[in-house]
Amino acid sequence: MSNVLGMKCRECGENYPIAPVHVCELCFGALELQYDLEAIATKVSRETILAGPKSMWRYKELLPIDGEPTVGLNCGYTPLLKADRLGRVLGLNNLYIKNDSVNHPTLSFKDRVVSVALTKAIEFGYKTVACASTGNLANSVAAHSAAAGLESYIFIPSDLEQGKILASLVYGTNVLAVSGNYDEVNRLCAEAGDKYGWAFVNINLRPFYGDGSKTFGYEIAEQLGWKAPDHVVVPCAGGSLVSKIYKGLNEFHKIGLIDSVPTKMYAAQATGCNPITSMITSGSEVMRPVKPNTIAKSIAIGNPADGYFAAETVRRSGGAAADVTDPEIIEGIRLLGRTEGIFTETAGGVTIAVTQKLAQEGHFGKDDIVVIAITGNGLKTQEAVADHMGRPTFIQANLSSLDTALRAEKLIATTAG
Numbered sequence: 001m002s003n004v005l006g007m008k009c010r011e012c013g014e015n016y017p018i019a020p021v022h023v024c025e026l027c028f029g030a031l032e033l034q035y036d037l038e039a040i041a042t043k044v045s046r047e048t049i050l051a052g053p054k055s056m057w058r059y060k061e062l063l064p065i066d067g068e069p070t071v072g073l074n075c076g077y078t079p080l081l082k083a084d085r086l087g088r089v090l091g092l093n094n095l096y097i098k099n100d101s102v103n104h105p106t107l108s109f110k111d112r113v114v115s116v117a118l119t120k121a122i123e124f125g126y127k128t129v130a131c132a133s134t135g136n137l138a139n140s141v142a143a144h145s146a147a148a149g150l151e152s153y154i155f156i157p158s159d160l161e162q163g164k165i166l167a168s169l170v171y172g173t174n175v176l177a178v179s180g181n182y183d184e185v186n187r188l189c190a191e192a193g194d195k196y197g198w199a200f201v202n203i204n205l206r207p208f209y210g211d212g213s214k215t216f217g218y219e220i221a222e223q224l225g226w227k228a229p230d231h232v233v234v235p236c237a238g239g240s241l242v243s244k245i246y247k248g249l250n251e252f253h254k255i256g257l258i259d260s261v262p263t264k265m266y267a268a269q270a271t272g273c274n275p276i277t278s279m280i281t282s283g284s285e286v287m288r289p290v291k292p293n294t295i296a297k298s299i300a301i302g303n304p305a306d307g308y309f310a311a312e313t314v315r316r317s318g319g320a321a322a323d324v325t326d327p328e329i330i331e332g333i334r335l336l337g338r339t340e341g342i343f344t345e346t347a348g349g350v351t352i353a354v355t356q357k358l359a360q361e362g363h364f365g366k367d368d369i370v371v372i373a374i375t376g377n378g379l380k381t382q383e384a385v386a387d388h389m390g391r392p393t394f395i396q397a398n399l400s401s402l403d404t405a406l407r408a409e410k411l412i413a414t415t416a417g
């Protein structure tokens with residue numbers, strides 16, 4: 001049985017039983033799952049987790065499912081790597097990359113949220129699932145529903161990157177490319193959910209979907225040797241991930257797996273779509289929706305569902321926020337590539353460039369443990385950077401052509417022999 005007590009409205013505190021609903025009937029506040037952490041503490045220890053599967057399901061007791069997981073069994077447990085070469089550029093001695101660009105099976109952190117949401121959709125008895133997506137969620141819902149034998153309807157803005165469109169179509173799903181931005185897609189989906197009765201993973205199943213992101217935080221703490229980092233920099237779209245990482249770290253503390261949570265959370269966005277970061281940097285209590293205009297399409301949500309909550313989490317933790325321009329995003333992608341050998345998508349470029357900016361602003365001590373959340377894979381957003389990577393050196397298949405090219409391009413300082 002699940003360790004979930006029920007759901008509670010974040011705004012007015014009204015309690016709700018577990019059901020596929022996401023907003024409070026009284027005040028339209030978002031519903032948040034409540035866990036029986038005392039019961040969990042008696043069942044879960046470092047040893048039980050270490051004995052679990054090498055996937056996000058090693059934290060099953062902390063996830064909102066009743067039975068065994070049925071979707072996304074190989075998802076999560078992605079590498080946390082010490083990024084010394086990038087750290088030298090940023091002046092940080094303990095910099096880490098949590099690399100969900102290699103998450104299984106669709107190469108973004110969205111596989112975590114979808115694994116929980118679809119396991120729950122099956123528990124609720126749904127046969128048809130759907131989502132409103134900026135791309136990565138589309139890929140993940142399409143792949144996981146194919147593998148689970150569920151019918152799926154994927155709603156995306158029609159101007160998404162080719163890689164993200166193809167990486168949904170390949171799974172034989174129904175892709176609906178809507179002329180409009182994500183916020184318009186999302187509005188349509190809210191209406192479609194009411195009309196067709198589908199399980200929209202990020203609408204009516206949003207409380208369950210969101211808690212899949214807690215595993216990103218659990219893994220960071222476990223992989224640091226049962227310790228919360230000093231700082232985590234997180235790209236924000238709907239604003240869920242940043243809060244759920246923090247929720248995950250605090251749950252680990254409450255059940256006795258880590259000593260304390262000194263962690264400060266940082267929100268990263270593109271300047272061309274910055275409703276969350278601008279709310280934080282301006283010290284405003286009001287989130288002003290924006291019309292997105294950035295190459296970072298995966299995080300281009302102008303009116304984020306969890307925007308207030310994200311800003312509140314950042315402030316409560318003592319963190320900060322920053323946004324970066326499209327040229328800075330491209331430079332961020334290249335910086336991560338040439339220092340750490342990781343090709344991230346535009347959202348990752350945002351996060352690297354924002355981390356650099358925050359470091360320059362003096363937010364981090366040079367020996368602090370800083371974790372950068374890399375959430376998606378660069379092979380999906382090639383057109384965003386295609387004209388900025390240089391060209392191969394074209395040569396004939398003989399040594400003299402090679403030699404001429406090496407000298408002309410100064411690719412070698414001296415030739416041997």
Ligand SMILES: *Cc1c(COP(=O)(O)O)cnc(C)c1O
Pocket residue numbers: 108109110136137235236237238239240241242298299345347348375376
């Ligand atoms: C969806 C997404 C995010 C942000 O997630 P939210 O929980 O909606 O804030 C970050 N990075 C990538 C690559 C994403 O696809």
Ligand SMILES: [Zn+2]
Pocket residue numbers: 009010011012013014024025026027028029
């Ligand atoms: Zn309420």
